[in-house]
Amino acid sequence: MxxxxxxxxxxxxxxxxxxxxxxxxxxxxxxxxxxxxxxxxxxxxxxxxxxxxxxxxxxxxxxxxxxxxxxxxxxxxxxxxxxxxxxxxxxxxxxxxxxxxxxxxxxxxxxxxxxxxxxxxxxxxxxxxxxxxxxxxxxxxxxxxxxxxxxxxxxxxxxxxxxxxxxxxxLKTADKYSHRQGLSEIFKYGLLGSKKLIRYLEQYARDSLENDPLLLKILIETIKVRIKLRKIDPLVSNLGHTFGHAFESESKNLVAHGDAISVGIVCSLKLSLKKRYISKKLYSQLIKIMRDLNLNINIDKSSNVERVVNLMKKDKKSDGDQIGFVLLTDIGKIAKTKNKKFLFLDAKYVSSFLTELYKDKDFLVTNHWKQLIKNV
Amino acid sequence: MxxxxxxxxxxxxxxxxxxxxxxxxxxxxxxxxxxxxxxxxxxxxxxxxxxxxxxxxxxxxxxxxxxxxxxxxxxxxxxxxxxxxxxxxxxxxxxxxxxxxxxxxxxxxxxxxxxxxxxxxxxxxxxxxxxxxxxxxxxxxxxxxxxxxxxxxxxxxxxxxxxxxxxxxxLKTADKYSHRQGLSEIFKYGLLGSKKLIRYLEQYARDSLENDPLLLKILIETIKVRIKLRKIDPLVSNLGHTFGHAFESESKNLVAHGDAISVGIVCSLKLSLKKRYISKKLYSQLIKIMRDLNLNINIDKSSNVERVVNLMKKDKKSDGDQIGFVLLTDIGKIAKTKNKKFLFLDAKYVSSFLTELYKDKDFLVTNHWKQLIKNV
Missing domain, CATH: 3.40.50.1970 (Rossmann fold)
Structure with missing residues (x-):
């Protein structure tokens, strides 16, 4: 041959x-x-x-x-x-x-x-x-x-x-709801590959999300980061998605993608903190920026841990009971399981992590998802 | 901006x-x-x-x-x-x-x-x-x-x-009809980019189209040439297609693509000869190989010059009355109109060329297309 x-x-x-x-x-x-x-x-x-x-x-x-x-x-x-x-x-x-x-x-x-x-x-x-x-x-x-x-x-x-x-x-004629979805995506790219972008977003939040020249810079930086990450692996941009997609499905798609992914990112940061990949200081700093950008950082109480974990097992990065995550050890640094591109955790571990997280009142609001929809 | x-x-x-x-x-x-x-x-x-x-x-x-x-x-x-x-x-x-x-x-x-x-x-x-x-x-x-x-x-x-x-x-279980279509495509790639491939085909015809190790070499060379040409311009592989597609349509698709393209190549070679791009010697040598490979080198009498030229004006390389051709000045060398990738000729010129060609008895067989179909 x-x-x-x-x-x-x-x-x-x-x-x-x-x-x-x-x-x-x-x-x-x-x-x-x-x-x-x-x-x-x-x-x-x-x-x-x-x-x-x-x-x-x-x-x-x-x-x-x-x-x-x-x-x-x-x-x-x-x-x-x-x-x-x-x-x-x-x-x-x-x-x-x-x-x-x-x-x-x-x-x-x-x-x-x-x-x-x-x-x-x-x-x-x-x-x-x-x-x-x-x-x-x-x-x-x-x-x-x-x-x-x-x-x-x-x-x-x-x-x-x-x-x-x-x-x-x-963009001036688009609504706040749609602006928030975009910012959630942009914040994700900042975490994945650009401290500069995170700094820009911090400034943008301070300027009440109304600094147009800065928004232009933010967009340019986002697209540059995105293209860089795309070439490493299309799945790298999945930060927050293993949680986020599950919440999206669990809400029967009532929650918009951006809103689901941003709370997914919160969960990922919390998990990175628990695993001691990132410091408490970095964690708090990032959550503050998310709050200031008005991103959604809440899970709805009605969502069920068991169902959410089952949905996470179906994620395209997961393999059987091993759930795949894009987690960070620092801005732009991705945690990996040996010989794999991403981090894999056992479903049981993820389940107990989420159960613990649901007790944290910072992340629980009754009927929160419905509010997100109405709050256009 | x-x-x-x-x-x-x-x-x-x-x-x-x-x-x-x-x-x-x-x-x-x-x-x-x-x-x-x-x-x-x-x-x-x-x-x-x-x-x-x-x-x-x-x-x-x-x-x-x-x-x-x-x-x-x-x-x-x-x-x-x-x-x-x-x-x-x-x-x-x-x-x-x-x-x-x-x-x-x-x-x-x-x-x-x-x-x-x-x-x-x-x-x-x-x-x-x-x-x-x-x-x-x-x-x-x-x-x-x-x-x-x-x-x-x-x-x-x-x-x-x-x-x-x-x-x-x-390929042994495919029929002769289908083998002929493939050889027509391969011959085209030889003309467009590989003297070696033309030599192989000459030998293959001498071996009564039954030399398997040679056919393997032919295929490898074809695909290499094809990839090389693809990177220059996808339309380069259109040798014989301006005529061939028109004959295909004119026959109401009774003639298979390979058979239509091979007679299209004959027309292109004849046109290249008329324009003195290629020598009579090269022309005759190539037509001989085509005959020996059993490729179709005939136009059906029933096809109408005026309709054929009108169809050629619709070719994706054509522009109004200027009909675009991939013609050769030698094996692997494509004739060009100034500042264009291909050669453009006026529809009237093409029409008189075809009228003349139709008088050449070497290229005319009554009901030939129907014979091609039956001759599986």
Whole structure:
């Protein structure tokens, strides 16, 4: 037998643009006029605000414009919707040299990027996230996805947009709830890889979450850290996720991802403290920043330890009764079990840890999750 | 505004295995036992032959086996079939660490590789092509696809299999018709990038297309050339395609892709000769090899020059009345129009060239296309 290994395809580069201009002037960096046809897939709730402003700018290119409004709800991340979009592109004779522009939060970005990635094996894509979570997460690592029959984000691809346009000013019209989800994601990246980012966030909290130039710096640093971590292992960004995903499921998805992950991070920090990986001082300092950023640091009393631990055993890092965690020994330093990439703990140990944690009144609020939802 | 560009994802390597053992012993290179679950998606026509032999070998891994038979017809390359397969994987709790093995010709490989590429953003895949076209083409450049509503291969992704297992012995059970399609593809890669491959093919024709060790060498060289060309430009491999795709459409897809492309190559060589890019000697030598390989070098009389030229104007390399061609000035050397990657010729010129060509009796056979189909 003969054999050889080969890299068949070269990498694509993503161009990240970070703008704080009110009139979206940074969009002029993108040569829209190079494209014969431009398809704008957007959240219909933004039709008369950002989409109107952005399409006015794109119109100057004299390209043939197609506007495709979608509902910004989780339900649209389905194969049915993918089919509709693919057939629309086919009927409109969209070619590989045309452009798709996606405007919206995570849901719209996930779906439209997935469609862009599989139409003719990839049409050029410009992503314009309109939420902080969209800027920090959905558009920054080449992930695109739709849901399976039962599993969230089951189906997807890795695909690089041509440009990601992040404008801080666009975030002004998003709500506090959505801002908090994004900050939770950003805080996680700070813990995983950048003391500088943690310092920025400390300052941002002191400025009452209202320092725009600082937010721009925060975003840039977040995306740099994210790309660095992505290359180590996609699962590294799972800090707080083993707990967080379980809480999310246990709440029947009433708790948003960011809120679930931030309390998951609290649990991970507490566990790191218990294992003496981090000092009491660092622990307290980090929890203070989380409080100041208004991140969710609470578990709901109604959640059941046994069910939560069972859910944690199903986590993609876990193996049987060994539950896998991304825990820290310091900012940017990940705890490992011998010969493994992450830390593995026995389910029984995790169960007794959680039982103890539930007695800690700092982390328990009755009906807290419902309050999180209402508190938009 | 601030900006930066970044490569977000590292490349994956593909392991190509080339085997000539009758008992498929080369498969032992693949550590099947590392996978808890293995899903074998295969052409049901091979159930009692290769699939049986291969699954006997895989069974030794003690992994949980799931057998998924499919019809090896073009119709299955649909979103409906993709949905069925995705939901089957979801219901079977297929995880990102499980394995999909795909066994069959181009149709089965295209569909199952597409599903592998989008389930959980990519499940590990072993491809076992059972036709020469499958080995030389469908499995060698990370392409995966399904059809659109009207357009063949409209939807797809770029995705690297973990292993491609090419066994020459498996090809013995494929028919001559399918062998000819593969040889046509291989001849094209020879012209585009490897004098060595053309020499091999000359020898292979002399050995009545029955020299197995040589066929193994041919395959290895083909895949090396293919990967080299892929990195220059995916469209480079379009030699013969501007003519060939038009003939394919004009025959209402009665002519198989390989047969249409090989006569497309003849037209391209004739055009290169007319433009004095290549010598009469090289032209005659190449046509002789094509004849000896039993490749199709005939256009059907029933095809209409005007319709063919109109179809050529729709080719993805064309731009209005300027028709784009991959033409050669020598083996491995591509003719270019100034500042362009390929050669552009006016539709009128192409039309008069074809009209002249149609008078050449060497290239005209009545009802030839129907004979090609029957001549399995």
């Amino acid at each position: 003969k054999k050889f290994s080969a890299n068949v395809i070269e990498n694509q580069k993503v161009n990240f643009l970070f703008d704080d201009s009110k009139n979206l002037s940074g969009l002029s960096d993108i040569e829209f006029k190079k494209f014969k046809k431009i398809f704008i897939i957007f959240d219909q709730a933004l039709k008369n605000s950002w989409v109107k402003e952005i399409s006015e700018i794109i119109k100057k290119s004299k390209s043939e414009l197609h506007l495709i409004p979608l509902k910004g709800i989780e339900n649209i991340k389905s194969l049915r919707e993918v089919e509709k979009l693919l057939y629309f592109l086919e009927e409109s004779n969209c070619s590989k040299n045309d452009l798709i522009v996606s405007i919206g939060g995570g849901t719209i970005l996930d779906l439209s990027a997935f469609v862009s990635s599989i139409y003719m094996r990839g049409v050029k894509l410009v992503m314009i996230p309109t939420t902080l979570m969209g800027q920090a997460d959905a558009s920054s690592a080449g992930k695109t996805c739709i849901n399976g029959k039962q599993t969230k984000n089951l189906v997807g691809s890795l695909f690089m947009p041509l440009y990601v346009y992040n404008n801080i000013h666009i | 601030k900006k930066f560009s970044a490569n977000v994802i590292e490349n994956q390597k593909v392991n190509f295995l080339f085997d000539d053992s009758k008992n498929l012993s080369g498969l032992s290179d693949i550590e099947f036992k590392k996978f808890k679950k293995i899903f074998i998606i295969f052409d049901q026509a091979l159930k009692n032959s290769w699939v049986k032999e291969i699954s006997e070998i895989i069974k030794k891994s003690k992994s949980e086996l799931h057998l998924i038979p499919l019809k090896g017809i073009e119709n299955i390359k649909s979103l409906r079939e993709v949905e069925k397969l995705l939901y089957f994987l979801e219901e079977s709790n297929c995880s990102k660490n499980d394995l999909i093995v795909s066994i069959g010709g181009g149709t089965i490989l295209d569909l199952s590789a597409f599903v592998s590429s989008i389930y959980m953003r990519g499940v590990k895949l072993v491809m076992i092509p059972t036709t020469l076209m499958g080995q030389a083409d469908a499995s060698s450049a990370g392409k995966t696809c399904i059809n659109g509503k009207q357009t063949k291969n409209l939807v797809g992704s770029l995705f690297m299999p973990l292993y491609v297992y090419n066994n020459i012995h498996i």
